[in-house]
Amino acid sequence: MSTTANLTLEQYEQLAEAGTFDGLHRPRIEFIHGEIRAMNPIGSFHSQVLSDLTDWSYDVVPRREIAIRVQTTLRMPSQNSSPEPDLVWVRRRSYARHHPEPADVHLLIEVAESSLAEDRGEKLELYATAGIPEYWIANLVDFTVEVHREPSGHSYANVRTFGAGESVSPVVVPTVRLAVDYIFPQIS
8 A cells, every 4th residue: 555645755754754654553654666655564473583683683793884773764865765674784873864875785684474575576676776785585485585686777686595404694794694494493
């Protein structure tokens, strides 16, 4: 579901800063290609996998260089968008005056179950077009981690899927590994 009015990123940011989307029944929303879009509530499996990915991130990143952001805004002016990805590793610096932008991103992870088609489709295109260097999808349907690297136009040139018994390393910190079984222990 989306709005029928198209807004600019600046208009959306002004509405958000003014508290337009706050309140007792605040909807989960994000801003994609000029439209305010509703997001599904997060289920327990999604929450657990995101929590495990967050814990792993805090355990392995060089904290002086990389900051971890969980379900917060990523500002994408060239796409007139402001998504709220599940987990992002960004360059360590202050974001008190503005949200991170694509040039700040090292790794972006979406946890996907009901949103799998969108995360493989429109979100993948959005992130590739913005030049996000590495995009992972924690696929809750197939118990895999889909790794997209080397953005090229609206897609990624390097795509691999990792399953049970396998591990993946982020390009930005190639010495660390995420075992797929760590986030999907029920299949090991």
